[in-house]
Amino acid sequence: MTAAGIERKQSSADLYGRRIMELSDYLAQWSETPSGLTCTYLSQAHRAVANALASLMKKAGLETHIDAVGNVIGRYKSKNALAKTVILASHYDTVTNAGKYDGRLGIVSALAVVEQAARAGREFPFHIDVMAFSEEEGVRFGTSYLGSSAIAGRFDPEFLGRRDAKGVSMSEALRESGFDPDAIAGLAYAKSDIAYYLELHIEQGPVLFESDLPVGIVTAIAGNTRFAVTIEGEAGHAGTVPMPYRHDAAVAAAEIILCVEQRCSRTGLVGTVGRLNVPGGATNVVPGRCELSLDIRSGTDSLRHAAVADILADMKGIAQRRGVKIELDELLNAVAVPCSAKLQDAFAASIERTGLPVYRLQSGAGHDAVMFDKLTEIGMLFVRCGNGGVSHSPLETITAADADFAARILSDTLGHLTV
Ligand SMILES: [Zn+2]
CATH class of the missing domain: 3.40.630.10 (Zn peptidases)
Known part of the structure; x- marks a missing residue:
């Protein structure tokens, strides 16, 4: 130059x-x-x-x-x-x-x-x-x-x-x-x-x-889907309820979070559980209820819709397997x-x-x-x-x-x- x-x-x-x-x-x-x-x-x-x-x-x-x-x-x-x-x-x-x-x-x-x-x-x-x-x-x-x-x-x-x-x-x-x-x-x-x-x-x-x-x-x-998720399990004594008999809402939440991470790790998607709460949780109580937020975004709506469908299907499986009830409240469905x-x-x-x-x-x-x-x-x-x-x-x-x-x-x- x-x-x-x-x-x-x-x-x-x-x-x-x-x-x-x-x-x-x-x-x-x-x-x-x-x-x-x-x-x-x-x-x-x-x-x-x-x-x-x-x-x-x-x-x-x-x-x-x-x-x-x-x-x-x-x-x-x-x-x-x-x-x-x-x-x-x-x-x-x-x-x-x-x-x-x-x-x-x-x-x-x-x-x-x-x-x-x-x-x-x-x-x-x-x-x-x-x-x-x-x-x-x-x-x-x-x-x-x-x-x-x-x-x-x-x-x-x-x-x-x-x-x-x-x-x-x-x-x-x-x-x-x-x-x-x-x-x-x-x-x-x-x-x-x-x-x-x-x-x-x-x-x-x-x-x-x-x-x-x-x-x-x-x-x-990006388009954006948001849900408020509530999991109803069964509270119990942390010392007396053996593991196979539990319906632990927090463990179900943990499984959901991992499934969101795994599904959204594909290109073009991001998924976040930014809020996670065990209301009234205590050290010696098996969590009976858990609340979490779910935020999924993509610049391509079809990718977002497919990911949301898969995650909801996984949640259904988790609920059945763990004997918990999962309620969903869709807060946002904004297009890309x-x-x-x-x-x-x-x-x-x-x-x-x-x-x-x-x-x-x-x-x-x-x-x-x-x-x-x-x-x-x-x-x-x-x-x-x-x-x-x-x-x-x-x-x-x-x-x-x-x-x-x-x-x-x-x-x-x-x-x-x-x-
Ligand atoms: Zn700005």
Whole structure:
């Protein structure tokens, strides 16, 4: 590489990487808790982050507003007033004691790319709306995808009546912050106005880290089945009931957990028993009852359905063999949302132009992108998560070099998109 070539590469790394890290640190200064980062819907910290994002967007030359649900939207306008819009988005709320990058990385990367585009006078055949969604995690009111649902026309008015831990309803919280809850229904974008939805997000898992790659293209956002499982066995004295006569609910649970692990170890599936409880359990009592949760995900619905069917059949066998009763309550059956093949290929072409291998993976976590699948083609790019893939934790981290690479892919992809 020539000296000039190296210089160009370095200045590009400075351009996006440093800016993204700086913006992430800047936004992390507002937190509800003195140590760590917590920024839940309509808290003071949340309002401060929205205002900070709005002034950053304005400074970048974007036509900016904060909408009725607290989304911050900045438009980089096309010369063609009738052009469609490409949405670059993610969320700025956080979980409790969060990392700095979940959600915000997608916003600040989009902002860094558009800032530079504005500086360079770049033109696109579409408007670019950088969107910072107000709420995705559902921490305060249990309403996941709140901000994106409003833009996608999927806002559920029932949300407004929900109350937080202090008894404040969402509509009260909105009015207190100067928002008009009645205006939320009018925020929806028309399907005909949206060209594409693109979201860059930290991976929140170890796959890219283990594969030693800075980015990966998301093929689908996994579908998800959840059950609450209750096992009724027979309680007994731990000293007096011989092993062959027992109907131990906890041992049945153990067998179920192993069967979930075994069945979901096949490619394309993940299965988790995250909650396990022996109510009123005691050292000297054979467990008479056991409760557990079951969470099965896959980017391919047929794989998920087949795994669920097999696990339920195994449970039936376990119940018969052990003389216990198993009750199932299905809590969730969410379909997988595939990412657009066209946008996957657009990201892939851009990655290929850098000489790095293209890696595709599914997202086991839900993202704002799922709200848009009925409206437009969605594309997601994952960025390597440091510390072995830890997320929803202060240990969540990325490198400036990876942030820079991802932003360059986003910028290059935008330059090649046709509408
Ligand atoms: Zn997120």
